[in-house]
Amino acid sequence: MAHDHDHHHHDHDHEHSELSETQLRVRALETILTEKGYVDPKALDAIVEMYETKIGPRNGARVIARAWTDPAFRQALLDDATQAINTLGHVSRTGDHLIAVENTLQRHNMVVCTLCSCYPWEMLGLPPVWYKASPYRSRAVKDPRGVLADFGVTLPKDIEIRVWDSTAETRFIVLPMRPEGTDGWSEDKLAELVTRDSMIGTGLPRKPAELKS
């Protein structure tokens, strides 16, 4: 893609954030239009959210589906997610250190993030809008069960909820539990069950019945 090559070339030391020239132009326009009252950032977010499943390569969904069908890959993913994902030939960005955390009957994982410029959207898809709200983020750390309930996810009381806070060095992907009733499904079909929310732990994968025919 052409815009991968138009990064602005200052001191390339990776200490500071990185946005492509294109992303800078988009942010500039959005700021101007917001300040002048032409657009409401919330309305823009709502439109973008509407296309959540229509943005990007959705690599993460394929990674999860592979882990569900291939026990050796699942183990490799849990041992070293970055390396395991590289074996699938997905493009991984500089400094992209990814850790996969597995949901089990005993533990549910949830990921929060400050939304820096290196958010791994190629893997996880578009970040949820609420990631931008820091009160919500801190509440997710203090009261994950309450936050999950807000998203309509109620887990049995005896399931431990673990919250992972992404940092500059480490990003997380949740490996959700494979939905029941999917025996013999192909990877492609399984990938359709994997939502963004299920990969950050604020939701569960779709159930087979929720798929369009």
Added chain:
Amino acid sequence: MDRAGALAAAREVPGVPQDDDGPVFKEPWQAQAFAMALALHERGVFTWPEWAATLSDEIRRAQAAGDPDTGDTYYNHWLAALERLVAEKGVASRDMQHDYRHAWEHACDRTPHGKPIELTPADFHH
């Protein structure tokens, strides 16, 4: 703004990449650029025929300058059309757009890796 508005845009503007459900995007910024055009259209800043004419002009211009006609660059042209109409309709001059772009660049450079990038007034004085 709702799905109907987005579908109308995808219908009236030639070339919008889409699948059976409507528009699809390769990267988040493309959806943001799409959403901004939708918002400005809804505000009456331009009509879809006007938008389509500007967009196709930007595409012609880019292709004359050697842009590969593969469809991968569609949203680059979309963004160029947006910047142009924003200037032509008197919403914000090219100079202003340039200043804001530079301010964001400065904000980006001073923000350590791993922190969210926020624009502050000081970013404009560089």
